[in-house]
Amino acid sequence: MSAQANYDAIVIGGGHNGLVSALVLARAGRRVLVLERRSQVGGAASTEELIPGFRFNTGAPNANLLPPDVFSLFRKHPPSFIQPEVMSFAPQLDESAVTIWRSTERTAMELATHSANDARAYWEYARQLERFSGVLSKMAHLRPPSLTENPARLLRGWARLALDLRRLGGRDMMDFMRVLPMGAATWLNEHFETDAIKGLYAAYATTGVMQGPRASGTAFMLLYQHMGGLQPRVVVGGVGTVSAGLAAEAQEHGAEIRTDASVARILVKDGKVYGVELEGGEQLTARQVLSNADPYTTYIKLLGAAQLQPRMYRRLRSLKLRGSSATVHFALSGLPQFLAAVGQPDRLQGDIIISPSLDYAEQAYDDAKHGRLSAKPVMIARIPSLQDSTLAPARKHTLSVTVRYAPYALADSDWDAERERLGDLALDTLAEYAPNLRTLVEARHVITPLDYERDYGLAGGSEMHGQMGLDQLLLQRPIPGVIGHRLGKHAPQGLYICGAGGHPGGGLTGLPGLLAARQALEERA
């Protein structure tokens, strides 16, 4: 090790969070190097030409969760958004549908065709969803307090939030605390009577968890998925432009970005990290290392068990990754026609959700719980080319389908053997709702949970860098004993988790990156 470190900070992984970290650090005058294993930055916020002529969002599908303070990091290369009128559209086999519009009024009006009660209930539900998600969003912007060290400023922030919570009023505050640990099914049953509405929200509530909608904690996920409000945002040119924009901003502030640079291990001396070693042996030194890799990869693979106190190591070993989704991308020769939206292609602008009831979603989970791909999966399909013609050749379309549940660990098979069956399942299931789909498919590209691990570096295929269950949130994210975005005194210092494995978790928020970078700046002023 040379006396002078090469960099102030090295960021392992150029996913959107890593790039946010790099940008924040570079803007503060730090010398920053980003090392990306793949040949393009973006990680799980990328747009890739998986099929010649067709470009797909391979990870995050939209920018619904990107908060204003992260968006404000963009100065010269801001992404532009299209704001569709539709948040979600859930076709049913009987050719009816539930559509959640940006406008509460319009949604409620349409829900009345299913149930007058539900139409009324939607007003109150939408109000609660926005208020509770708003509180959650505030929590997502604060570094979680720890049991051992808390800067005064941090405690003040949480005290302000507690006061805000009390200002919600007794009833709302109690309800917030009551709803957070609930199963989404219980909460939805409290509001609605129509299966189709409850099923639609169950699809959001089970994002990133290997749990069915009955499971405690899924109401939290439903709120988390609405932290951006009921304001869908599609990124022009694909989600990858967010990452590309962040990379460009960071570079303008002097950050270096190296692609095709795979980190083999994190270097430690005297209880402190001092850099990284690349595959091939090259060593790069820095005073701080921020890892955008998931916690399992970061601590177990790159840092190594030898650097961790046994208790910490045990906790990391029992980190619940539990990847539960796969994606099938289709190149289509035309727009599929949904029987529930004939002549109304505008309904297809948002998330197209196949999840007709709570029981349907729960049964899909039952299969996965026993190690099988769901026979009747919950699916969220998107057709970004509908609003952004740059993604596909003229008059053609891209269709990306998230298939849940696809458990990372299969009981009696492996994903290399199941890949095509998964592709067929997505097509067959969707074709029940849009029969002409079969004739439109030009090509398809299947990404299994195993592919997420191998190609995108997501250990256990976990899109959230660790299941977002109640036991892996806040000061327990990713494991108990974290101080903000680093481990406590029982692990080498100077190493931060700046990806979705840190608070507040997954999704295109940029918040783990922002919070980790701020902590790194504070701790080495």
Add this chain to the structure above:
Amino acid sequence: MAKQQHYDAIVIGGGHNGLVNAAYLSRAGLKTLVLEQRHILGGATVSEEIYPGFKFSVFSYVVSLMRPEIIRELQLVRHGLTMLPLESTITPLPDGRYIYRGPDSAATFRSISQFSTRDAEAYREYSYAMYHMAKAVKYILGIRPPDPTSFHPRELMALLKLGKHFLSLGEENIYTLAKLMTMSSADFLEEWFETDPLVATLSASGIIGTFLGPRSPGSAYVLLHHYMGEIDGVFRAWGFARGGTGGVAEAIASSARALGAELRTEARVAHVITRNGRAVGVALQNGEEIYAKRIISSLDPKLTFLKLVDQNELPSDLVQRVSKFDSYGSSGKVNLALDGMPELSCLPGYGEHMRGAISISPSVNYIERAYDEAKYGRFAKKPYIDIILPSAIDPGMAPPGKHVMSCFVQYAPYQLAEGDWNSQREAFGDAVVNTLSEYMPNLKNMILHRQVLSPWDIEQTIGMSGGNIFQGELSLSQLFFLRPAPGWAQYRTPIANYYQCGSGTHPGGGITGAPGRLAAIEILKDAGKVLA
């Protein structure tokens, strides 16, 4: 209107919490009357001779969670409470092996070692850790839940004290506690053990009485709840009362009587009489009216708020909340009168293991599959069963040479997708007996009489809405200051002089007596008295 007699307090329901409450009120000098609809006191804590010569703990069947201060303060031992220890659990497996855990830790170690030495070692550590966790959490069983929305200094102090208590547990214990509050029992236990049947058997404590599977988050809390018992100062021990669980109710009833309470059976309350927003008495089904300064309901929240009083007297959000209070039962009970002692094929003979619990929980997936059926409204064809033979410990429960067998069964959902419990009851009983027979081949020929109880039957017999054995799920959103409803967790109700003291209040179900005692403290406080 002819006033009969005037009481200081009327307690509706003679279950163990109602009796505990009445005993404490009497002890403080209040003239108290308990009204029980059945011919027998005890509610779900009863022993009944449902078949000549055979006595059954019809509903709840083991005792551990009874608060020691109640045993002491109400002198229950003097009033006849005798606890007999239930010391072992055996888990027979389909392949003929078994796991035995008993009072002899060397035997336990040997048994678990046959599956995994690592687990045998971890088991000691685990028991120790859970002992500590239960001790740490015991504190909250003894306090009235604070109201986190209130700015009243008393409530703020209570919150502060609670915070201090938790911080005093130390870092590691707080993490473990946080895990117990949020994880599934199987996930929690898999961090300790690799032997699946051991995880299954232990995690079963996390599903008892709740509509959760061992892999459902929230079940680890129920696991902890079941560790909070203490008998004779020994933590985590389970036992029986001599004469069945009815022995507990009888002892409390005897104590209450001695303290001056009047206990009436076959007195079904139709509704609470209110005047200008205050509770002043009760009207019985037979038309009789009895007046008192305060009325306490030990019934479940739905009966307490939606049936006993006019909903118009309550704020609409409370009515809405209580009507959505989750109290659908998921457990059934099969009580068998046997001609002899059955044998386990994995361990023939009548050793110590037959004096303990027998757990049909061969794997986590086995229990999960049972849960999967229940989720969609079917009883489990291959259920989880917790079996005990009370007559093996207390010979008075059955004629000489004969036995009673108590089978707690999960899952049996209150709401069936097809048919009703009247048409499904015997099929459910058959499923239980058939499952048992796989492990006890000679059982079928010994059955003299069979009693099958579904959650619906529990509701019909003793009144608990939905037949939930805890008067309402022990889910995170129905605990502590949220039990039974936000803002009404401190045993009072919006109607002046009307109180609640059942398991539907903090700290919930099990034969703890804690809700009855904590309610008494609040009632006496309002009466300007302290619990002596």
